[in-house]
Structure formats: C-alpha cells, structure tokens
Amino acid sequence: MYVLGISCFYHDSSACLLKDGKIVAAVEEERFSRKKHDNSFPINAINYCLDSQKINIDKIDHIGFYEKPFLKFERILYQHLEMFPLSLKTFVASMPSWLNEKIRVVKIIKKQLKYKGDVMFIEHHMAHAASSFLVCPFEKAAILTVDGVGEWATTTYGLGNKSNIHLMKEIKFPHSLGLLYSTITAYLGFSVNNSEYKVMGLSPYGQMNKEKNKYYRKLQKVIDIKEDGSYKLDMSYFTYHYKDRMPSKKLCDLLEGPIYKRDSKVTQKHKDIAAAVQLITEDTIMKMLTHLYNETKCQNLVMAGGVALNSVCNGKILKNTPFKKIWIQPNASDGGTSIGVACYIYNTIFKKKRNYIMTNAFLGPEYSDKETKDFLDKNKIKYTSFKDEKDLVKTTAKLIYDNNVIGWFRGRMEWGPRALGSRSILSDPTNPNMQEILNSKVKHREKFRPFAPVVCEDDALEYFDCDKPVPEPTDYMLMVYPVFKKWHKKIPSVTHVDGSGRLQTIRRSQNELYYDVIKEFGKHSKIPILINTSFNIRGEPIVCTPFDAYKCMMGTGIDYLVMNKYLVKREDNPQDMWDCEKYARD
Amino acid sequence: MNKINAFLKEFKTGLGLFGQNIALFVNSFLLFVVYLTGVGFTWIFAKLVGKCFLDIKHEKTNTYWDDLNLKTKPEKEYYRQF
Numbered sequence: 050m051y052v053l054g055i056s057c058f059y060h061d062s063s064a065c066l067l068k069d070g071k072i073v074a075a076v077e078e079e080r081f082s083r084k085k086h087d088n089s090f091p092i093n094a095i096n097y098c099l100d101s102q103k104i105n106i107d108k109i110d111h112i113g114f115y116e117k118p119f120l121k122f123e124r125i126l127y128q129h130l131e132m133f134p135l136s137l138k139t140f141v142a143s144m145p146s147w148l149n150e151k152i153r154v155v156k157i158i159k160k161q162l163k164y165k166g167d168v169m170f171i172e173h174h175m176a177h178a179a180s181s182f183l184v185c186p187f188e189k190a191a192i193l194t195v196d197g198v199g200e201w202a203t204t205t206y207g208l209g210n211k212s213n214i215h216l217m218k219e220i221k222f223p224h225s226l227g228l229l230y231s232t233i234t235a236y237l238g239f240s241v242n243n244s245e246y247k248v249m250g251l252s253p254y255g256q257m258n259k260e261k262n263k264y265y266r267k268l269q270k271v272i273d274i275k276e277d278g279s280y281k282l283d284m285s286y287f288t289y290h291y292k293d294r295m296p297s298k299k300l301c302d303l304l305e306g307p308i309y310k311r312d313s314k315v316t317q318k319h320k321d322i323a324a325a326v327q328l329i330t331e332d333t334i335m336k337m338l339t340h341l342y343n344e345t346k347c348q349n350l351v352m353a354g355g356v357a358l359n360s361v362c363n364g365k366i367l368k369n370t371p372f373k374k375i376w377i378q379p380n381a382s383d384g385g386t387s388i389g390v391a392c393y394i395y396n397t398i399f400k401k402k403r404n405y406i407m408t409n410a411f412l413g414p415e416y417s418d419k420e421t422k423d424f425l426d427k428n429k430i431k432y433t434s435f436k437d438e439k440d441l442v443k444t445t446a447k448l449i450y451d452n453n454v455i456g457w458f459r460g461r462m463e464w465g466p467r468a469l470g471s472r473s474i475l476s477d478p479t480n481p482n483m484q485e486i487l488n489s490k491v492k493h494r495e496k497f498r499p500f501a502p503v504v505c506e507d508d509a510l511e512y513f514d515c516d517k518p519v520p521e522p523t524d525y526m527l528m529v530y531p532v533f534k535k536w537h538k539k540i541p542s543v544t545h546v547d548g549s550g551r552l553q554t555i556r557r558s559q560n561e562l563y564y565d566v567i568k569e570f571g572k573h574s575k576i577p578i579l580i581n582t583s584f585n586i587r588g589e590p591i592v593c594t595p596f597d598a599y600k601c602m603m604g605t606g607i608d609y610l611v612m613n614k615y616l617v618k619r620e621d622n623p624q625d626m627w628d629c630e631k632y633a634r635d
Numbered sequence: 636m637n638k639i640n641a642f643l644k645e646f647k648t649g650l651g652l653f654g655q656n657i658a659l660f661v662n663s664f665l666l667f668v669v670y671l672t673g674v675g676f677t678w679i680f681a682k683l684v685g686k687c688f689l690d691i692k693h694e695k696t697n698t699y700w701d702d703l704n705l706k707t708k709p710e711k712e713y714y715r716q717f
Contacts, residue, residue, distance in 0.1 A: 123717070
C-alpha cells in the first residue's frame, strides 16, 4: 500500500511517500524550487517521491493533507469578525489565496496530480503528533506538540500507544507560545518563520539570570503561565491576530523602543530580550512537560511542532523533567507533517501495525557516481577521482586538517532543516579562526551565531555533557549540551559563548564515510570533531543536485567539493567563479 | 517582421500586466465591499447578541488547558475538510 502525505500553502511545503508503512521518500519542495520555505504546492517533491519508487499516481492508494482547511478558514474568518474593522488590510491581502487555493485543496491535488481518488484530511496537531510518535522507537509515549498555530490549536498534549494517538488537551489561538517567540523575533528585526533560531543563538549573550534580566520580568506581564504549563497571552501586546506586523505599540512601549529595523546593529538590549523570551519559553515547556508526565505517568516523551526545534530548550528537558527518554521529529515544524499524515493514515486509520522506526533523516534524492561524472564532464569541470573509499576518507580528512573548507555531497539528501552529513560544509573546529574563515568565505552569518560540531556517537560523552545514554535527537542536531570546560579552548569554533554546543552525533550505521572522515580527522588533530554547517548560499535552501552544489562552491569560498567519488577544486575552475554575496538575501 | 513580432510580444506582456493590475484592483474593491457588508454586518449583529469570536479577553482561571479529546474517528470522517 502506498500512502502520500502532503503539506503545503503555509510554509515549508513537503511530500512523503509511505510504502507498506515504511517511509521510502520524504522531501521539502524548497530543495527543488530553490525558494527558501517555499509554500507552494509541492509538485516537484511529489514527483521525486513517485520517481524514487518508479511508480505513477495511479499506484497511490491514499493521499493525506496535513490539516483541515475549512476549520482553519473558520478561524481566519473569526479573526476578521472579532477584529472588524482593524483587520481590513489583512482580509483583502489574504482572501485571494484562501479562495483560490487553500480551500480548494482537493481540486488542486486532483488537477496537479491527475489523481482520481479521495483526499483525507488530518488535524494539524494530530499530524504533528503522528510525525513524531508513529516513527519513534517507543511503543508508548507522552506527546507534546507546540507550534505557531494549526486550525485552532497552538499547543496540544496526549498519549500515544501502539498505533493510536489520543490528544487530550489543547491551548487555542490566539494564545500561542510559538507566536510569542515569533513576535519577539519580529521585534528584534529578524524574519518571522525563518530566524527564530537566531534569537535562540543570541540568547546566551544576554542576561540569563532571571532576577537580573529586566526584560524577563517585563515579558512576564505578557504571558500568564500556570503551574500546569498552560498559558494565556495578554493580547493587548500583540497584533498578529489582525495585522501583518506582530508586536503592538503596547509591547514596544514595554520593551522601551520601536520595532528594530532589519539588519540593525545587535545591542545588549537585543541580547537581553532574546534571553528573556528563551527563558520564558523554557519555563513554560518545563512546566508543561512536568504536568504531562503527571497526567500520563509515561517515561517516554515525543515532541513535534516548530517550538520543538528549540534545541537549547530540548537539551534541558531530561535534566529538568521526570521523563527518561525523548524523541523529536527531525523536521519538527510544518514540513514534517507530511510524514505525520501519511503514517497516521496507514497506522491509525487503517489500523496497521507500526513497522518503521526513523533511525536517520536521509530520505531525499541521491545522485549516482555516473550521474555526477556526467554532470562534471558535460560542464567541462576539472576534477579528480578518488581511488577508493579509503582514499576518499584519508584525503578529505587531510584537506580539512589543512584548514580547507570542504563541500560534502554524498548520499540521500537530509529531511528537515539541518544538514546532517549528506549536504554539509565541513571544516576544522580546532582552528580558532575557523568561525571567521567560514563566515568570510562562505556563510556570512551574524558573528553571534556559532557553528555546530559533529562527533561520532561513541565519542560524544568525552567532549559534551550530554544526557546518558546520548538521546537520539542529537543525531538530528536537536539538542544543545555543554561542552566540557577542558575542551572550550581546543574547539573554539563550535563552542558557544555560554560554553554549549549544538552537536550532531553520528553513528556509523547511518552514514559510514561521514563517520570515517570524522574519525580519520581525529587521527590528525587528536580531536574527532568537525564543524558541520549546511551546504547552501546565504538565504537559499540547502543544495540538492550536483549543479546546486557546484554552483554554491563556485559562488562562495569553499575550497574543495567532495561529490560522490569525485573531488573538485575551486581554484582549478576559475571560469565558473562568481560572488554569491551580491545576490544573497536572508 | 522581427520588429513587429518583438512589438507584439512586448504588447502581449504589457497587456497581461495591465490585466493583472486591473484584476488586483477589482478583487481588492470587491473584497473591500464584502468586508464592509459581510463581515461588518455580522460583526454588528454579533456585538448586539454579545458573541465573542476569539478569546482575547484577559480573564484568569486555574488552568488554560481546554479539553480536546481527539482520538481515532471512523474513516469517513477523514474525508471531510472540517
């Protein structure tokens, strides 16, 4: 039985294909369209899913959509009715897309895919819950989903058992922890639904002592958090329920100044506000989880929803709550719901036993050696070939040790927002200048944002103060842990200002050559850790094809590109060099 | 001949853009009318009967969790968009 899950028309459109209960392909549309957070109908992603199995749409038994559009439309109309006449501008701006596509999903799916069957619709937070629980390693688990908003729900909790999910309680729009975080993101001059992670990265620079952070005390007026983790926002501080800008004038007054302009200089005030909203988020999540444990008495926890990408908060969960084990969907935001809806249809609606556990995120397209060679030859690109895999590992590790920045393009593309060793940029974390080198050559990030380390799972506890055993979400860069103090100065490029690192752990069974390169690098440097950052041009999605990878290398300062069994040196191909920064946008 | 073709091509593009602008204007105007009449009158009626569409009042209670009780439903329920 083939089931196709679709998520689209809000942000991060994606598709997932299930074959007899096993995920055989899952990918976001942005990787093909090259538009970051693309929300259009994921026709390219669907075509990839079908092509990967060499099937056409007639073979699909069921198609599922990640929300109930009419319920969401009801909420939109209620917003306009409640906020009349203030919502005029957003009404005029948003209605055409609702009338043309969002409430005509069935028609669009049938027309675009020439699909003759019916489409199933799963509640948004149920799709989130299913995306995590139905592919997790636990038979039974407590479930928490927290995001901006679905139809009405913004936060839900419940219990999963075998193939069934029971969502027990919810918090409804307009009260939303995700939208509070986004509002502060907007206030600080960053882009909403994109740069929340920058606020998270900025927070350790601020005052993390609750007593001393005045903005923490101020933000407590904005949100009322109960001991059971439920919360309510004071909506006079927000305008997102009727305007396209999120903070109200009252919130600006509270935070002592107008909304920051994009790219404005980061000040101590930015940092303290970022710290304050991070602290509020952590307070709320910890209380919610303690309550959830008391309600379910289950020691396993699964999470999904955009807020579950807050890796700083995630790293504190097992220490601060009664839960013993945790699993988080690697693509926890809306993109991941296509997996949820497909699994929910197969396992829950059709009552099929769960037979799939997500042990890696390599679910996207891959390109063979032949396809890569054809691309290189056709474009007259100079390259060399590795003799064998051993040569590839040794050469790559040595190049990294010699302070080169390497583009690493091998295997199936990652599912979710993080590069995990298929489409990564690798470099040496022991070089104290590497953060600056990477920023000047490739990433052009804000200085306050650290790079992430990747370490073999069996070495993680030597360098990082992780929970024991190391939780699986670290495989997906979803947990931030302290770096042991003695290593701070030895791996400065991946140690954040507060001494933490957003590590990725890798097991050999997940990606052999990637694992071997890290170990081989360790033989040179005595520290088997690499910098792993996403292989993309600033403002663009992670690369997908050999063309994207080559274009990215030639537009940035990446020194070498390891593309399957071929090695391309940037300097050997001066004819294709260009400056991507002229076109980059966040 | 080439000049004529180029002119026609440009003319078609310009006409398309003009059409889009007109459509945008007409749509905006129609939506404005719908907003004032449909949303506006419903809003007035709702105010008269005291109906609230969104929970935006700052009323404190012991807990803000609402019952959801969402479980597996019969298959046919999932073909609905609501």
